[in-house]
Amino acid sequence: MKLFSRKKDTLIGVDISATAIKLIELNKKKSGYVLQSFANVPLPRDAIVENTVIDSIAVSQALLDAIEESGTAMKNVSLAVSGNALIIKIIQVPVTSEFDLEAQISFEADQHVPFDIEDVYSDFQILGANEDDPEMMDVVLVACRREVVDDYQLVLSEAGLAATCVDCAVFAIENAAEELGFLDVDSLEMDAAEAMDGEEAGGSASALVNIGANIININILREGQMTFVRDQFYGGQNLTELIQKNHAVSFSAAEEMKKHSFSEIDPNILEEFYSNLSAEINRSLDFYSANNAEYPVQTILISGGCALIPDMDVELYQRLGIETKIFNPFAKIEVPEHLFDAESLFKIGPMMVVPIGLAMRSFDQ
Numbered sequence: 247m248k249l250f251s252r253k254k255d256t257l258i259g260v261d262i263s264a265t266a267i268k269l270i271e272l273n274k275k276k277s278g279y280v281l282q283s284f285a286n287v288p289l290p291r292d293a294i295v296e297n298t299v300i301d302s303i304a305v306s307q308a309l310l311d312a313i314e315e316s317g318t319a320m321k322n323v324s325l326a327v328s329g330n331a332l333i334i335k336i337i338q339v340p341v342t343s344e345f346d347l348e349a350q351i352s353f354e355a356d357q358h359v360p361f362d363i364e365d366v367y368s369d370f371q372i373l374g375a376n377e378d379d380p381e382m383m384d385v386v387l388v389a390c391r392r393e394v395v396d397d398y399q400l401v402l403s404e405a406g407l408a409a410t411c412v413d414c415a416v417f418a419i420e421n422a423a424e425e426l427g428f429l430d431v432d433s434l435e436m437d438a439a440e441a442m443d444g445e446e447a448g449g450s451a452s453a454l455v456n457i458g459a460n461i462i463n464i465n466i467l468r469e470g471q472m473t474f475v476r477d478q479f480y481g482g483q484n485l486t487e488l489i490q491k492n493h494a495v496s497f498s499a500a501e502e503m504k505k506h507s508f509s510e511i512d513p514n515i516l517e518e519f520y521s522n523l524s525a526e527i528n529r530s531l532d533f534y535s536a537n538n539a540e541y542p543v544q545t546i547l548i549s550g551g552c553a554l555i556p557d558m559d560v561e562l563y564q565r566l567g568i569e570t571k572i573f574n575p576f577a578k579i580e581v582p583e584h585l586f587d588a589e590s591l592f593k594i595g596p597m598m599v600v601p602i603g604l605a606m607r608s609f610d611q
């Protein structure tokens with residue numbers, strides 16, 4: 247099976263992640279995207295660990311619940327992979343046609359992927375000409391361990407669904423940001439110029455940072471083009487565990503505290519979490535800027551469950567010194583009020599970016 251393959255039928259975006267199954271179906275009108283179906287069904291802890299299905303019965307059941315809750319009749323799914331099972335590399339190859347590259351891609355994958363090539367599904371996308379060397383082009387190479395995709399397909403088929411598009415979480419996030427106008431280059435450049443406060447403006451870059459339970463998906467776009475991608479291992483679960491330990495409560499009580507009585511959390515714990523989290527993000531920013539110093543990151547767009555933490559944007563801004571905005575896709579998607587509780591959906595919007603980006607694959611050319 248190929249990654250990124252598509253069919254003409256409507257795809258439902260299904261994000262099978264550490265904490266929940268999130269399902270989105272969209273319609274596209276002239277005026278923009280309209281929400282068609284939605285579900286967010288929690289998964290028992292440890293049903294999915296490091297993107298591996300551990301408890302397939304629980305995952306299939308949650309998928310069935312999600313289908314019922316959403317009321318969708320669609321069967322074709324776009325799903326996302328991320329984390330350790332996935333290798334994404336931006337490589338340079340001599341300029342060639344897509345057709346010729348197709349023939350040589352497994353050779354390239356073999357060079358760049360630390361897994362046995364027999365054990366992975368691989369695919370590529372041409373990004374464009376290399377800025378520094380016109381004889382080369384930038385290509386994003388993706389390889390995912392077969393067993394991870396096969397396990398997802400199995401649980402999907404047990405719930406009567408079929409994966410027709412396998413995407414990477416970082417690409418789904420970028421797709422959602424692009425389609426909804428959050429990466430509007432003009433507005434970014436304007437922001438950048440303002441931020442530089444009269445200094446001579448160079449090129450600009452923006453970072454998409456999705457902070458989930460265990461994984462931070464980072465995608466840095468230099469002038470709108472994907473330049474650095476990485477999945478790092480830190481997230482909301484680390485905060486839950488800190489609360490659990492320091493307040494001597496159960497994991498689920500700590501989760502409740504995060505969501506419903508945040509102000510009761512010991513500020514020292516929060517400080518530890520914010521500081522670890524920003525150190526993780528900074529590692530990627532440093533890595534990126536080592537090769538792209540003339541294109542500094544001017545804006546960070548945060549999403550994922552941790553973007554729901556009160557003032558998360560301010561906390562990150564204070565520690566990273568980069569303007570940080572919350573990426574809430576429901577600010578730009580029409581949510582019919584007679585079908586959905588628009589206010590509740592808006593509140594969890596940043597957590598739905600991955601399934602929204604996946605659902606948008608229905609409308610790819």
Ligand SMILES: Nc1ncnc2c1ncn2[C@@H]1O[C@H](COP(=O)(O)OP(=O)(O)OP(=O)(O)O)[C@@H](O)[C@H]1O
Binds near residue numbers: 458481486501505552
């Ligand atoms: N209102 C809230 N306030 C604070 N934290 C929240 C809130 N809602 C969710 N979270 C936290 O966000 C995390 C879940 O986010 P998300 O759904 O993006 O992760 P995930 O996709 O399941 O995980 P991963 O991507 O790591 O596999 C959990 O740690 C959860 O406690």
Ligand SMILES: [Mg+2]
Binds near residue numbers: 263264458459600
């Ligand atoms: Mg996630």
